[in-house]
Amino acid sequence: MPRIGQRRSTTRRLLHGITRTLIPLTVIAGVTTGTVTPASAATPTLTVDLGTTTGALHYGASGALYGLYGPDIPTNNLIEGMGLQTTNTKAQDGQQHPGSDALEVAKPFVDSGGKDIMIYMTDVYRTFSYERADYAAYQAAMKTQVEQAMASPYKDRIVFVPYNEPDGMWFQGMRTQAGPLAAFNSEWRQTYDFIKGIWPQARLAGPNTSSYTESSLKGFLTYCKANNCLPDVVTWHTLGSPAEVRSTVDNYRAAETSVGIPSHLPINLNEYAHRYHLTDPGQMVQWISAIEDKKIDGNLPYWNINGNLGDSAAAQNTPNAQWWLYNWYTSMSGDTVKVTGAENDAAYTLQGLASLDTDKKQARVILAGGGTSGDSNTVIKNIDPTVFGSSVHVSVFQDRYSGYLGAAATPxxxxxxxxSVGSDGSVTIPITLDAMSAYEIIVSPGGTGSSTASDSTWTATYEAENANLSGSDHNINTEGTPSNVGGFATSGRQDVGGLRTGSDTVIGFPVTVPTTGDYKVSVFANSYRKDAQVKGPTNVYMRVDGGASKRVDLPVGFQWVVWGHSDATVHLTAGSHTISLATTGDNGAATDGDAIVDKIDLQYQDSSVQGTTVHEAEQASLSDNGTTSYTSQGQSGAGAVNLTSGKSATFWVYSERDGYADLTARYRNTGQAGLTVNGRTVNDQTLAGATAGAWSTSANRVYLNAGINKVRATGAGGTLTLDRLAVTPFSPTNAVTTGNVVTYQAENGTLTGTAAADTTYSQANGGVVTGIGNGTANALTLNVNAPEAGTYAMTMRYANAEELPSKHYNPDLMAEHADVRVNGGDATRVNFASTLHWNQFNDYTVPVTLAKGANTVRFTSSQLYNYDGTTIGLVYSGGGSDIGQPMRSSSAPHLDQVSFAPASLHIGASTGFSSTAVAQHSGLCLEDPAKSTADGTQYEQNTCGSGQEQRFDFHPVSGATDTYTIVNHSSGKCLDISAYSTANGAAVQQWTCHGDTNQRFTLKPVTALGNSQDYQLVAVNSGKCVDVSNISTASGAKIHQWPCDSASTLSTKKNQIWRLLGKS
Structure with missing residues (x-):
């Protein structure tokens, strides 16, 4: 199999009768090398043994300390899509940090599939040293917590953690000294008996030390076994090296046995990994694989901010690359299988985990180099031919590092x-690893489907520290490394500072690109919100070869080295260029702020590849394991899914921005299915198969939220065979967007009380409304006109930088909230995560119901209360300047603008179908020759076969009778009249779908041969017919347009009659 690497240009060759993608260039850290030679014996190899299962998938690595702030922070989509199993969080109404109150996060956590909520009881206190006056005072606090939990509907999910890192707090030295350990053991027993005395069914976890020490854990177990106070869950923290996980668990299990504990207690490493590992998929695979291998639980740590799933969320509903890694992990099904890594349990090497689901007929592998790059092989052996057949369909995905606060699109x-499976029952998959990427391999039965379009567009990374640096005020900084795991993950481990107010720094990146065209430049950068020079995102100026400047605003983070990315588009000719970032722009423009830069990523933009994302149904999350089908039926990808009543396929759909997209489903058979988006039923088009054999398509145009959207197809009767879901977004300037999204500037609304317009925010679109809060008198009201009654997406552009003063290493950021009333109805609470700076704005979308015509939408905010609903929670201990400060906000965020758009748009009834097109004069089929993916490929007729290059989806054109766009299965491109020509003989070709008149064809029925499936294909732009040139009967004859034949001529020439066997 050709080596698979990062995206780059593609060529093709034929192997074993199957067209396979060949990736001829390898681009790592901005260095381009030639075609990879066959792997040597020294190539790091991951071996996956499908013949040796190691137990049911546990999913225990998906947990997070302080991962939830409260309802919608993060959204349920992010929680569920990450498959979060456990969360450890603060005591309800505790002072340790704002938000993350145990009984307030319980509902969104459980609603999203979560299992156990571990309450850090010590976090009732304000400081990390836990300033308890004495044990009696702590007992009183614990009593309140237990009684609150007993009254909660989620009480069965609660686990109490009475001590957090006691070896560093109240019992220092207990891991190595007998006296402190004895004192801890004695108090643990007292606490255990106290809590069980209030609630006998309560579950407790401990000892929860800062790391694993055999002697202290063994002493703790010995004491607790003798005194009947063993914890229900054993916990400790593993924060340094992933290599510690397997060995310490094995050591602990031996200790259990040695002290006579008859059965294994559950283990939760309820804080694991460090800043150097977090957000880097290339590092985190080794943690996940070790935790899953030992079938234990673990929680990502809280080194930074709460409410972002252990550093997995770039924003409130937006994933970073780490989120996608956990989505892959928790999308596995069946059993894990034996995996042998390049160096087994060594840290920072090739590692992975794998699963086998024989019911689904699917194996999955997740792997990464642990921070290393270069060639690797994944050998999958003992492939059962009764499950997979003699060949397998292999899909390979890459999850590229996106930064901490950088949005990550679908891998x-x-x-x-x-x-083809070898005679020894194995296949070898060569992958050129990027150091900060993870990779997923999905293996399914082969030989019956087709290849889904892959994205091999050219891309390269260029490190700032390797760029040409000029000016007198720049510096190179070294960040996280294996020997400095407290430093943040950074590409190349270094970055460049100096783009600041008054500086003359220029960072020049020499780049070489293979093709003339548009390129996306992603600048990985960071400004610190508390730096005196930072007034919001730091503006810098990008130039190509010293040309005109383009302003790029670099994101603000809660700390230095918290990477996000800002994206710009540049046009480059093939060859070498310099892309520079500077503090001065054209016409006297200058930087205001201070930023550091990690790298730039450069990617060629090809709308034919990147314009639509295809989600194969057999690779979706299936309820009850779903029912996959791998019979040959002209499907896209390896197979399809049979949906019967109540069975579902869930797709996690990413959207770059809040806005419209077409969700196009492809399906067959006579069953029905419903479609929901973010829990709301899409009513425009249901999925209903028309006939038993033909493929149909239906498109629903819906408003997606920026970030992750949960799209689910659920069987509603009969059996519907679902093939795929294709997602095509519309740009902000597209007529679909501009014609349906109406934006209201906040400052133009009605302001009352302290609500006021402020025009000093440079990142705002005009004025910003501040002062909404502290009661309903201080409000913003918008008068909104709706063309029709129904559900609308309300997108609010806001800023929130409210914060509680803190002495922690964690910033105590606070969520704000607005109570939204439409037409005077009941209030709906909307919670807003921090944007980290008052001059940095985010968008957030919620659904609202509007009446036809005039509506009022009113925003207010009031002080939030403790769990009892009457008490304002204040900081009352810790001795800091924050004494007396509320732990919850009383304010709405600053509002810039609010947009409204119908949640879905009607685009016409579905009459789409899938078919071949057989020329009746020759009996040959219309074909994309050689399975070309190139724009401008002229179509031919060739001997009819079963290949996807001869199959087409006919998508109905809204508002036009019997008119379709015609999409080739193999290339994904549209039948097209070259250059919109109206001339006789103009080529009928394929081109990236855009839907203009030269890609629309009217089906004109032909009765000359007495078959109801015969049609002329009439081009809308020219009125001429799709025609086989020169009435040729030869294979390879070209297809062009020609004046349409009359009925009498058709019966003799027949070269314009196309039999569409899939149209009923």
Whole structure:
């Protein structure tokens, strides 16, 4: 199998009768090398043994300390899509940090599939040293917590953690000294008996030390076994090296046995990993694989901010690359299988985990280099032919590092092809690893499907520290490394500072690109919100070869080295260029702020590849394991899914921004299914198969939220065979967007009380409304006109930098909230995560119901209360300047603008179908020759076969009778009249779908041969017919347009009659 690497240009070759993608260039850290030679014996190899299962998937690595702030922070989509199993969080109404109150996060956590909520009881206190006056005072606090939990509807999910890192707090030295350990053991027993005395069914976890020490854990177990106070869950923290996980768990299990504990207690490493590992998929695989291998639980740590799923969320509903890694992990099904890594349990090496689901007929592998890059092989052996057949369909995806606060789009499908299984029952998948990426391999039965389009567009990374630096005020900084795991993950481990107010620094990146065209430049950068020079995102100026400047605003983070990315588009000719970032722009423009830069990523933009994201149904999350089908039926990808009543397929759909997209489903058979988006039923088009054999398509145009959207197809009767879901977004300037989204500037609304317009925010679109809060008198009211009654997406552009003063290493950021009333109805609470700076704005979308015509939408905010609903929670201990400060906000965020758009748009009834097109004069089929993916490929007729290059989806054109766009299965491109020509003989070709008149064809029925499936294909732009040139009967004859034949001529020439066997 050709080596699979990062995205780059593609060529093709034929192997074993199957077209396979060949990736001829390897680009790592901005260095381009030639075609990879066959792997040597020294190539790091991951071996996956499908013949040796190691137990049911546990999913225990998906947990997070302080991962939830409260309702919608993060959204349920992010929680569920990450498959979060456990969360450890603060005591209800505790002072340790704002938000993350145990009984307030319980509902969104459980609603999203979560299992156990571990309450850090010590976090009732304000400081990390836990300033208890004495044990009696702490007992009183614990009593309140237990009684609150007993009254909660989620009490069965609660686990109490009475001590957090006691070896560093109240019992220093207990891991190595007998006296402190004895004191801890005695108090643990007292606490255990106290809590069980109030609630006998309560579950407790401990000892929860800062790291694992055999002697102290063994002493603790010995004491607790003798005194009947063993914890229900054993916990400790593993924060340094992933290599510690397996060995310490094995050591602990031996200790259990040695002290006579008859059965294993559950283990939760309820804080694992450090800043150097977090957000880097290339590092985090080794943690996940070790935790899953030992079938224990673990929680990502809280080194930074709460409410972001242990550093997995870039924003309130937006994933970073780490989120996608956990989505892959918790999307596995069946059993884990034996995996042998390049160096087994050594840290920072090739590691992975794998699963086998024989019911689903699917194996999955997740792997990464642990911070290393270069060639690797994944050998999958003992492939059961009774499950997979003699060939397998292999899909390979890449999850590229996106930074801490950088949005990560759907992982890239690098390759999708059939591979013959060797005589020894194995296949080898070569992948060129990027150091900060993770990779997923999905293996399914082969030989019956087709290749899903992959994205191999050219991309490269250029490190700032390797760029040409000029000016007198720049510096190179070294960040996280294996020997400095407290430092943040950074590409190349270094970055460049100096783009600041008054500086003359220029960072020049020499780049070489293979193709003339548009390129996306992603600048990975960071400004610190508390730096005196930072007034919001830091503006810098990008130039290509010293040309005109383009302003790029670099994101603000809660700390230095918290990377996000800002994206810009540049046009480059093939060859070498310099892309520079500077503090001065054209016409006297200058930087206001201070930023550091990690790297730039450069990617060629090809709308034919990147314009639509295809989600294969057999690779979706299936309820009850779903029912996959791998019979040959002209499907996209390896197979399809049979949906019967109540069975569902869930797709986690990413959207770059809040806005419209077409969700196009492809399906067959006579069953029905419903479609929901973020829990709301999409009513425009249901999925209803028309006939038993033909493929149909239906498109629903819906408003997606920026970030993750949960799209679910659920069977509603009969059996519907679902093939795929294709997602095509509309740009902000597209007529679909501009014609349906109406934006209201906040300052133009009605302001009452302290609500006021402020025009001093440079990142705002005009004025910003501040002062909404502290009661309903201080309000903003918008008068909103709706063309129709129904559900609308309300997108609010806001800023929130409210914060509680803190002495922690964690910033105590606070969520704000607005109570929204439409037409005077009941208030709906909307919670807003921090944007980290008052001059940095985010968008957040919620649904609202509007009446036709005039509506009022009113925003207010009031002080939030403790769990009892009457007490204002204040800081009352810790001795800091924050004594007396409320722990919850009383304010709405600053509002810039509010947009309204119908949640879905009607685009016409579905009459789409899938078919071949057989020329009746020759009996040959319309074909994309050689399975070309190139724009401008002229179509031919060729001997009819079963290949996807001869199959087409006919998508109905809204408002036009019997008119369709015609999409080739193999290329994904549209039948097209070259250059909108009206001339006789103009080529009928394929081109990236855009839906203009030269890609629309009217089906004109032909009765000359007495078959109801015969049609002329009439081009809308020219009025001429799709015609086989020169009435040729030869294979390879070209297809062009020609004046349409009359009925009498058709019966003799027949070269314009196309039999569409899939149209009923």
């Amino acid at each position: 890239t499908r690098l390759s999708d092809t059939d591979v």
